[in-house]
Amino acid sequence: MTPALTLFNFFLITVGGFFAGLLGSLTGLGGGTVLVPLLTIFYGVPIIYATGASLVSTIATSAGSASAYVKERISNVKIGIGLEVATTIGAVIGSLLAVFVYTHNLDWIIYVLFGAVLLFSLYPTAEKGRHEVPPVKAPDWTTRLFQMTGVYYDARLKKDVHYSGVKWWAGEIVxxxxxxxxxxxxxxxxxxxxxxxxxxxxxxxxxxxxxxxFMVGITAATGSSIYWYAGYIQIFIAAGTAVGVLAGSFVGTKILVRMSNKNIRWLFFAVLSFLGAEMLLKGLSDNGIFQTSSPLRLGISALVSVILISGLFLLIRKQEAEDVKV
Amino acid sequence: MSKYELNDILSMVLRIGVVLSLVLLLTGITLLFVLHGGGGYTLEQVANYKPGQSTLNSSAIPLTGMVNGLAHLNGIYYITLGLWVLIFTPISIVVIALVEFIMSKNRLYIVLSMIVLFDLFFAMLVVPALFHV
Structure with a gap:
């Protein structure tokens, strides 16, 4: 490969990262969730390097956007760090599981799980934003013990919102x-x-x-160091995606505040469900459970995405209509 | 340290971490292209990620060679340092928060943030040792 071609390749990886960051921030799912399918399906990057690059890029976007939110005092540093007790332990377990999976050539499991997680994340992500402020619940013993009360200024409601979290232990389990x-x-x-x-x-x-x-960055940092020693980080890809995803999510947040038509989000959700279905099918195909050719997979994924997203759209529309009535 | 200052310091540290890492990553990439590779690897070898052909990934980059690599303008180590600055950025947030909890004598949160730091360093120091067994 000539240096010019290599440079072009680096540019392509950065552009891919940019789209992943853009889509990730517009949908609220995060850059990594889009980056991994993008790199594996369209760039032919082995999934271990795709996930390694994604984890590192996730830290970059988390730190980039968290710096603004922390300054505005909306994010609750105390609650976040308390919950990181469980996420960091989980990240160690998860990374070691990944090492086990890859050393036993069970890559298909990662594809299947990735597809499933992506598809299942769509509903809660699409639904969120319906209730800006939750109905007040009586504080429980964990509220006081873990100091989970706080206040932030809501620019849209133009008032201070006081809140108190409950069931700390349930949060830790999730x-x-x-x-x-x-x-x-x-x-x-x-x-x-x-x-x-x-x-x-x-x-x-x-x-x-x-x-x-801001929690995402701490969790990803835990996994990243294990990924580093396991050899899952290919520096050429990781450098390109970190730069690209960071730029993409920066632009994404700027667009998000100006986006007047919220229905455009559904188009992005359709892209995500397409990627999710594609990953799931690729995993099943690699394992031989349900063998498909590459064009067939594209077709099925497109169909699944259209059906799934129209269904989800109608469902959430109906719920919103009921909210208005109440 | 008041609550007001803590958030400002955290925000600043996050921003500095990201910018520093970006500068290092881009410097590393530039060096790799200008010097046609680095540390005995050709540019082509560094850039190759195809299955079965990839010659260089993170397990082949010993962190002990960092100082030497940076001094010899080895692009690989500039990227490596950039990536590790990125990894340490969120960790420094936990450290700063811990300092704040110590100063405000918030015992429960001193313990919680120390557990988080323990997990992070477990992942960084103990787990990699397991790979060499």
């Missing part, structure tokens, strides 16, 4: 799984962290998303 998924699949698993803080701990959406944002 975080343990989020950590395992992060270490195993090389993603930040921000969607799962949001789920834990939103559903289990009853924290306001703004607090969960921004706190999850």
């Amino acid at each position: 975080m343990l799984f989020a950590g395992i998924i992060s270490g195993l699949l090389g993603i930040g698993s921000g969607a799962m962290k949001v789920l834990g803080m939103d559903w289990a701990m009853n924290l306001p959406m703004k607090v969960t998303t921004t706190t999850s944002n």
